[in-house]
Amino acid sequence: MATSTEVLSPPVARREEDRSVFAGVAPEGWDPKMPRQSNDSTETLLDPPVAVPDPYGWLRDDKRNNKEVLDHLKAENAYSQSMTKHLGQLQESLYSEFLSSIKETDFTTPRPKGEFWYYTRTFKGFSYKTYCRAPKASESFDIDWDGTKESPILPGEETYLDVNKLAEGKDYCSVGGVKVSPSKKLIAYAADFSGDEIYQLRVKNLETGEDVALKETGSDKLLEIDSVMWGKDDDELFFTTNDEQHRPCRMYQRKNWQSDEPTDRLLAEELDDLFWCSMYKSIDEKFVFFEASSKEVSEIFFLPLDDEHTASEMKLVAARRPKVLYEVDAGHGSWFLLTNVDKSPNMKLMTAPIQADSAAEWKLVEDADGNPIFDGSLAKALDSVTILKTHLVLQGREGGIPRVWTFCLTSKELKRIDFPEDAYDVGLLAHSEMDTETVAVSYDSMLTPPSSIEISLTDDSQRTVLKTKEVPGYNKELYESHRMEFPSRDGETMIPISVVARKETMEKARAGTHVPVHLYGYGSYGASIEADFDTTRLPLLDRGMIYVIAHVRGGGEMGRAWYEEPKGAKYLCKKNTFNDFVDVARILSKTWTKPEMLSCEGRSAGGLLIGAAINQDPALFRCAILGVPFVDVVPTMTDSTIPLTSGEWVEWGNPNEERFHNYMMEYSPINNVKIGRYPACWLTGGLHDPRVAYWEPAKFTAALRHANPDNDNPICMKLDLSAGHFSASDRYKYYRELAYDYSFLLDQLNLADC
Incomplete structure (x- = not known):
């Protein structure tokens, strides 16, 4: 090295x-x-x-202005920079490779809403996206774009929000919840300029260009929100706000927001700290909903969007019950509900009349033969339902793979939309209109770049590729991907893994030659890590590495049972997450690779996974990347x-x-650091991160060094002083930061000169 x-x-x-x-x-x-x-x-x-x-508790500074703490964090950055100073050329090469595999001037697939197509664009040399729309002359679009910034994607294109202009003079800029008003003349959106996820509510007039930050009623203080949406007209806004613990908990209605004296009405408030709140609108735009949910219980209120609703109060769809989760949407005069009521291991699909306190009326949605289409059993997991004019479109999982089904409301026939690869990622694109004869999905795999595909609801063999992501220089034929299963130490559970590598690398591994392997994992909150396409993996693959995703318990890859007690990885069985990951790593270290050539990576709760794994078996890995790691549990x-x-x-x-x-x-990683030789570690954090505070990686870094002063493997922390949990908002800065991470990784694996 x-x-x-x-x-x-x-x-x-x-x-x-x-x-x-x-x-x-x-x-x-x-x-x-x-x-x-x-x-x-x-x-x-x-x-x-x-x-x-x-x-190391003194490193916690809630105000982020303690000089001793800031000086220490800057010293950590200086040390990490000195440890990677010799890798400047490699970092530049990685950065160039990242950029060379993306089309810097590009656009997303246009999606219809009302009389417009909506999409976003990116331009070479500009860090942020622009939001665009064009008049919808027909139900399909024909793009004639010459690939330049100056050329419109569709005739009549207009830019209604340029985040590059909004970000001018700022170190950080994140925009969320961009909503077009009912008249299509205004947009409301949320903007965060620090990375602490405190968003201000802004409204832009698309006719005049005026862009203003709204204020609290009767105050000059800017209105800080979590989310925003329009009501039945341009005079009405709904927004949610956070409490002091950064928890979304209140929903307001603001009438006459453009006047000098707007009125705010508190519609709902959740006081229980265990519950996180959100709001949304039904696809038919007849109802707004306020959802309060924990990981185990949910409760949803509704309000009709009609001429009388301003005087009414929100009503309950169904009261909260212990261990009962549910989600609801409205269409065709009914509630459609996803719920685990009656302790089903997965979510079932039910329906009920549109009324308050409807729990007694919930009934399973059945096919033409009277069989429930989703009964909540282990066979298949249900994640969401989209209500269209003639069909329901359902998303979930089966066999560990994300799936999409269509259900005809007249014939009562359920069909699964299939794809040819063994492992892939698929999900619905935005659907804002109920009256449609097609459904659009995004499809990709570890080998196949993302494509937007329009599929007939009545004959899924009729498919039109709307757009394929162009990856310059990428040749799919040079790589191969596999879905495999490895046994866990409990002797009963098989852990799925997804693998991608260049073909010659896999040939070497299969022939018994050890090759470098990078193992990625997450395993919390029931969240799934999909076998998707990622251009940033290519520099690792092209340097002879095998990239492996371990779909460990705690995620949702195999349904909710993969997450919940007693055999998942939550509460008092959480250690299954860490054991699964270590078990996969041990098998890899005895087959395709060896500990000196094995690295691992995880972010946030995935950083907890990595911290626990290297504590469990410090000698198993050569290098570990812990991104914004939750290690001070x-x-x-x-x-x-x-x-x-x-x-x-x-x-x-x-x-x-x-x-x-x-x-x-x-x-808890910080409470279980051992004396011994740990792998080289690269930890990252964001000073303004509200989810995993910066002091967690800082304290863990100090603890690793203190316990092992003679360890010759470096322990480095790189803290972004102008970002939060999700790293840099500037896409070019993001690639720069990733180049730092991967240069350290490649150096430790003796691949810096490859």
């Missing part, structure tokens, strides 16, 4: 050996918000409280003053309760 001639010494964070956080009933002198159990918990709080060592989860903590208790458990505390202490 190449080394720099001018490497700084790693920063040494001072330790306060008598510093602790307390789990359980708060002792005198320790006064965070009093912890509490979840509503249906039968556990008692730890009393007396238990002290959890937190020697017990100290963080005991303190509900930290944003978003309380709601996470129904994911991990509440460590203020004895049983959960003892279990979490067994895997």
Whole structure:
């Protein structure tokens, strides 16, 4: 491995050996918000409280302005820069390779809504997207684009929001929830200029170009929101706001927002810290919904969008019940519901009349033979339903693969839309109109770049490719991909993995020659990591690496049972996530590769996975990348003053309760660092991250170094001082940051010169 001639010494964070956080009933002198159990918990709080060592707790600075802390973080960045200074040429090469495999001037597939086609564009040299639309002359479009910035995608194209202009003079700019008003003359959107996910509500007049940030009523303070949508006309806005813990919890209606005295009405508020709230509108635009949900319970209110609704109150679709989740949409005079009621392992599809308190009326949706089309069994998982004029379009999973089904409302026939590859990713594109004879999906795999495909609802063999993502220089024939299963240590569970590599690399591995392997994982919240296409993998594959995704328990790849207790990876079986990952790594290290050539990576809760894995078997990996890693599990989860903590208790458990505390202490990465030779580690963070605070990677970095002062593998942390959880908002800066990550990885695997 190449080394720099001018490497700084790693920063040494001072330790306060008598510093602790307390789990359980708060002792005198320790006064965070009093912890509490979840509503249906039968556990008692730890009393007396238990002290959890937190020697690096001084690195936590909620205001992000403590000079000692900032100086330490800058020293960490300087050290990481010195450790990678000799990799400047490699970083430039990686950055160039990233850019060479994308079409910098490009557009997304136009989607219809009303009298317009809507899409976004990107331009070479510009960091952010522009939002565009063009008049819809017919139900199909014919693109005649010469590939330049100046040429419109469709006749009559107009740009209605240029994020590049909005971002001028700012280090960070993230735009979300761009909504066009009923008259199509205005847009409302949310903008974050710091990365802390505190968004301001803005409205732009598309006729005059005026773009204003709205204020709180009766105040000069800017209105900070979580989400926004229009009501029945241009005078009405709905928005949600957060509490002090950054939890979306309130829904407001603002009437006459353009006047000097707009009126706000609080429609709904959720006071329980375990519940995260959102709002949405039915596809037929007849109802707005307010959903309050935890990981285990949900409750939804509705409000009709008619001439009388301004005087009415929101009503319940169905009251919350322990362990019952449901989602609802409206169409054809009925509620359509996804729910796990009656303890089904997956979500079932039900329907009911449109009325308040409808739980007693829920009935399974059946086919022509009277069989439930989704009964909530283990056979197939249901994730969403889209209601169209003649069909329901359903998304879910079967055999570990994402699927799309159509259900004809007249013939009662359910059909699955199939694709030729063994493993792939597929999902619906935006559908804003019910009256359609086709459905549009996005399809890709680890080998196949994304395509937008329009499929007939009555004959799915009739397919039209609307757009295929162009990947300059990519030759699919040079690569191969596989779906495989490896056994877990419990002897019962098979862990799916997705594999992609160049063909000559796989030939070497199959012939018994060890090759470098990069293993990626996540495994939390029931979220699935799909076998999708990613151009940023190509520089690794082209340097002779095999890229493997381990679909470990805790995700949703095999349905909700892959996530829930007793055999998934949540609460008191969470260690299944880490064990599955280590089991996959051990098999790989004895077949295609060896520990000296094996690397691993995970982000956020995936960073927790990596932290726990390298603690479990430090010698198994040569290099580990931990992106914005959740590694300070017990100290963080005991303190509900930290944003978003309380709601996470129904994911991990509440460590203020004895049983959960003892279990979490067994895997919390920062509390289980061993003495021994750890792999080279590259940790990243964002100073303004509200989801995984910057001090988590900072504390873990210090703990790894302290426990292993003689470890000759570097432990580096790179902290972005102007970003949050989702890294750089500037796409070019994002590729620059990724080039740093991968240059470190390749250097540690002795591939820097390849």
